[in-house]
Amino acid sequence: MAEKHAYMEDQDVKDFTKEIQEYHLGPLWEAIPALMNHTPKPHAVPYLWSDELLKKKLSEAAEIFTPDRGGERRAIYFQNPGLTYRQPWGWASTTQTLYAAVQLLLPGEVAPSHRHSQSALRFITDGEGAYTIVEGERIFMQEGDFLITPKNLWHGHGHVGDKPMIWMDALDIPTIYSIGGTFFEPFPNKIETPTRPDNFSEQRYSGGMVRPINDRYSSVAPLANYKWKRTEDAIKGLTRFEPDPYDGYAVEYINPSNGQTANPTMGAWMQLLPKGFRTKAHRHTHSTIYQVHQGSGYTVINGERFDWKKGDYFCIPNWAWHEHVPAEDSYLFSVNDLPIMERFDLEKSQNLEENNGEQKIIGEFKAFR
Numbered sequence: 001m002a003e004k005h006a007y008m009e010d011q012d013v014k015d016f017t018k019e020i021q022e023y024h025l026g027p028l029w030e031a032i033p034a035l036m037n038h039t040p041k042p043h044a045v046p047y048l049w050s051d052e053l054l055k056k057k058l059s060e061a062a063e064i065f066t067p068d069r070g071g072e073r074r075a076i077y078f079q080n081p082g083l084t085y086r087q088p089w090g091w092a093s094t095t096q097t098l099y100a101a102v103q104l105l106l107p108g109e110v111a112p113s114h115r116h117s118q119s120a121l122r123f124i125t126d127g128e129g130a131y132t133i134v135e136g137e138r139i140f141m142q143e144g145d146f147l148i149t150p151k152n153l154w155h156g157h158g159h160v161g162d163k164p165m166i167w168m169d170a171l172d173i174p175t176i177y178s179i180g181g182t183f184f185e186p187f188p189n190k191i192e193t194p195t196r197p198d199n200f201s202e203q204r205y206s207g208g209m210v211r212p213i214n215d216r217y218s219s220v221a222p223l224a225n226y227k228w229k230r231t232e233d234a235i236k237g238l239t240r241f242e243p244d245p246y247d248g249y250a251v252e253y254i255n256p257s258n259g260q261t262a263n264p265t266m267g268a269w270m271q272l273l274p275k276g277f278r279t280k281a282h283r284h285t286h287s288t289i290y291q292v293h294q295g296s297g298y299t300v301i302n303g304e305r306f307d308w309k310k311g312d313y314f315c316i317p318n319w320a321w322h323e324h325v326p327a328e329d330s331y332l333f334s335v336n337d338l339p340i341m342e343r344f345d346l347e348k349s350q351n352l353e354e355n356n357g358e359q360k361i362i363g364e365f366k367a368f369r
Contacts, residue, residue: 028293040074040285044095045082046301050290050367051311058104059264060167067111074111075169077101078313092173094315095287097337098266099173102313105130105157105165113187115155118176120149121264123168123291123333124228125311129161134224136195139202141167144293145252146270146333148262150220152183156191168291168313168336172265188347202227211256218258226253226262235272235331246279246351248273248324250251260339267338273297273326280357284349288316295330299323304364312367321352321359 008356017027037042054076061074078100083090090196105111107129122132124145131140132147134155139147149155159165176182197203201224204212208230215222231251238249249272253262261267267286273279273295281300290299296309302324306314324332341347 009215009238010336036163042096042287042317042319043082043090044080044093044287044315044317046304046305046306046314046316046320046365047078047080048308048312048314048367049078049364050362050369051309052369053320053367054102054311055166058102062104062106062164064295067109072112072114073103073169074105075101075103078315080315082317084180090174093274094289095174095286095317095337097172097175098170098178098289098335098341100168100170100289100313100315100335103167105159106177107159107162107164110191111157111161113154113191115154115185115187116172117151117181117183117223118157118171119151119265120169120171121263121268122147123170123268123292123335125166125168127163127165127294129163130157130159130165131196131198132274134221134295136192137200137224138194138198139164139225140199141225142228144231146220146228146231146262146268147224148253150263150308153221154192156187157190168333170266170268170289172337172340175293175337175340177306185282186207190348199225201225207257209256210323218255220255220264222255222257223262231270235270239272244276245357246282247271248277248279263339265337265339265343267332267336269336271332271334271347273324273330273332274331277326278358279324281321281352282349283319283321283352283360284316285347286336286341287318288334288336290314291333293331293333295326295328295332297324297326297328297330299325300361301360303359306367307365307367321361323352323357 004326078094082094124141124143131138135153205223234251235249243249250269252280253268292310292312293310298307301321
């Protein structure tokens with residue numbers, strides 16, 4: 001609760017405050033306790049969405065909604081319960097800066113091309129046979145692949161295979177909306193026609209992170225698809241060393257032309273938490289959304305235990321204590337707003353010193369199934 005000074009109860013202060021509000025003026029003496037917190041106090045709350053619930057609702061959506069029905073995407077987003085529809089900044093928000101969703105595309109379907117001022121990324125969780133087409137390049141997707149679509153690039157999706165395809169979408173929609181920078185444009189002919197060979201950028205980077213010399217100058221998306229096998233190999237290469245005490249074995253997806261994050265406003269990681277390893281608790285200014293790619297375990301967030309397994313999603317708001325405890329070797333994909341916090345020079349972190357870095361568990365989250 002915001003600190004309230006005694007003078008705020010004085011009748012003359014109350015009367016004057018009420019009077020200036022009639023002129024659309026505001027009393028800083030009343031607002032500053034709520035606006036200037038000593039540490040971040042996000043409206044977003046920790047939450048977990050189960051794989052069973054998501055698969056069930058996507059299946060139901062497939063029965064009543066198709067992209068051909070006039071919609072853009074068959075996607076169901078994660079609405080943080082602390083960021084309600086009644087709050088202008090909270091609609092379609094998983095954290096205060098990031099939007100995330102699950103999207104289903106069935107064989108033979110097409111999701112029309114469009115472009116917008118929000119940057120997007122995708123992590124493929126189920127199926128095969130679908131592609132995304134970005135600026136004329138068809139990029140075929142497989143489980144575990146990470147794909148980027150930076151802002152203002154034409155992109156759409158199609159499915160030429162025979163199995164349903166599900167992936168995670170993440171965008172900086174809340175951030176762009178809150179600063180009034182939203183632009184959106186549909187493609188005039190439903191979906192782009194290929195103008196490059198399929199998987200063109202992936203073929204250019206067949207040597208991994210040995211970049212073509214033409215990419216030594218910064219470009220927005222020199223590599224569109226980061227294949228799972230290479231990510232897995234990179235992490236396995238780290239396992240000969242000691243894991244990071246707070247994040248285990250973790251790698252970050254980067255833009256090979258400049259070494260920065262693959263998307264300019266969103267960071268993306270893949271972490272391996274080996275069986276028997278428990279991370280130490282810490283907290284930081286940036287928020288994070290997780291997808292459990294493989295494995296099971298639990299995460300303690302501000303003293304509350306969140307049990308997770310393959311296919312589940314959960315979010316950790318800004319400045320929330322958290323630690324991970326895997327029950328088996330577990331891979332966690334995550335997206336964060338660290339680049340935004342760093343851009344504004346706001347990123348801070350703190351390690352939990354007491355109790356050997358372990359939180360006391362005071363509650364347990366029960367997810368809808």
